[in-house]
Amino acid sequence: MAATNMAKREEDTTMADVRKNANTMPAAEFENFIRACVILKSTIVGNAGGQPFSVYDQWVAVHGCIMGVRTPGSAVFRNLGHQNIGFLPWHREYLRRFELALQSVVPGVTIPYWEWPSGVPEPIPLFTNARAHPIFFTSSVLNAVGGLFALNGPAAPPAWWPPGFRWRIHPALQVGGSNILRRGSAANTWPPTAAIITSIENSNVGAGGNPYWTFWNRLESDPRTHNTGHNIVGGYMANPVFSPNDPLFWLHHSYVDRVWARWQLNRLAAQPGSSRTTHYPAPAQVNPFNGQVPPDGHRLNDIMWPWVGGLAGYSVNAAAAVQAMLPSFAGIQRRVRNTLDNTNMGGGLAGYSYT
Numbered sequence: 001m002a003a004t005n006m007a008k009r010e011e012d013t014t015m016a017d018v019r020k021n022a023n024t025m026p027a028a029e030f031e032n033f034i035r036a037c038v039i040l041k042s043t044i045v046g047n048a049g050g051q052p053f054s055v056y057d058q059w060v061a062v063h064g065c066i067m068g069v070r071t072p073g074s075a076v077f078r079n080l081g082h083q084n085i086g087f088l089p090w091h092r093e094y095l096r097r098f099e100l101a102l103q104s105v106v107p108g109v110t111i112p113y114w115e116w117p118s119g120v121p122e123p124i125p126l127f128t129n130a131r132a133h134p135i136f137f138t139s140s141v142l143n144a145v146g147g148l149f150a151l152n153g154p155a156a157p158p159a160w161w162p163p164g165f166r167w168r169i170h171p172a173l174q175v176g177g178s179n180i181l182r183r184g185s186a187a188n189t190w191p192p193t194a195a196i197i198t199s200i201e202n203s204n205v206g207a208g209g210n211p212y213w214t215f216w217n218r219l220e221s222d223p224r225t226h227n228t229g230h231n232i233v234g235g236y237m238a239n240p241v242f243s244p245n246d247p248l249f250w251l252h253h254s255y256v257d258r259v260w261a262r263w264q265l266n267r268l269a270a271q272p273g274s275s276r277t278t279h280y281p282a283p284a285q286v287n288p289f290n291g292q293v294p295p296d297g298h299r300l301n302d303i304m305w306p307w308v309g310g311l312a313g314y315s316v317n318a319a320a321a322v323q324a325m326l327p328s329f330a331g332i333q334r335r336v337r338n339t340l341d342n343t344n345m346g347g348g349l350a351g352y353s354y355t
């Protein structure tokens with residue numbers, strides 16, 4: 001019995017999953033990430049709006065729905081994943097669960113991160129013709145993504161490519177009728193310097209009673225951070241609702257999450273004896289940027305939709321066909337506070353770390 005418990009404990013604390021810099025990680029590992037995305041995208045699990053949808057599409061639908069969720073007893077739909085402090089916890093949970101879905105088809109794969117200040121407008125080594133596609137965002141106008149994502153499929157498909165597979169956007173998840181991935185933008189506030197990121201990772205401004213407020217606000221919304229990163233890429237990435245249609249979404253948010261993880265370590269080091277909950281606003285704190293207590297789903301002890309453990313009373317402000325794609329999270333209930341330690345997420349989720 002004791003031996004079993006010991007083994008279990010060791011298993012629970014194993015943290016084999018390391019997310020790596022997309023620019024510098026081994027090419028084969030990056031290709032594994034793309035391969036896992038393609039497998040999920042080509043795995044059809046149902047029909048919505050008369051069109052087949054895939055496992056990958058289910059994850060896009062989750063993001064599409066978080067933009068407007070009504071919690072039990074509430075009269076209004078609120079954005080429970082953005083524009084408030086739950087932005088980081090919700091996306092941490094979302095990415096980790098997507099990452100485990102990737103691992104179910106390609107064991108050991110992790111979500112690379114796009115290191116924003118890398119100094120080049122485009123992570124060229126990772127997006128060559130041979131690896132993913134030739135157009136990232138060096139173009140100031142929208143261009144169809146090529147390479148593996150090309151309209152007619154890759155010119156020279158890798159051995160693992162599903163025969164005949166083409167990356168297409170499900171009609172219910174489209175914006176402006178575009179059924180293919182495109183990128184390109186005239187936005188030019190990019191990239192952030194390394195100094196900007198270091199400043200954010202060390203942000204200790206006390207507005208609102210906790211440095212997290214200013215830290216989160218800068219990371220989500222400052223120029224040359226999360227929002228502008230979406231916009232500089234353009235195409236689906238620039239659409240707040242359906243941005244995960246573009247696999248680059250995961251790399252972008254992996255970096256967002258890394259900045260948060262590093263900030264957390266910096267705060268823990270700066271305040272010996274403090275805990276991770278210390279470095280998240282207490283539940284009743286008012287958002288100093290709008291003067292209001294954050295909506296249900298953003299506060300420390302709040303349950304995060306869609307991981308509500310079967311609780312009744314939630315509704316979603318999205319098209320029926322989008323809601324029809326939502327995956328089941330039966331029996332899974334997750335709160336903001338469950339996400340504060342990426343190395344030990346609990347609830348059956350193994351931890352992960354970053355290079």
Ligand SMILES: [Cu+2]
Nearest residue numbers: 063081082091
């Ligand atoms: Cu998002």
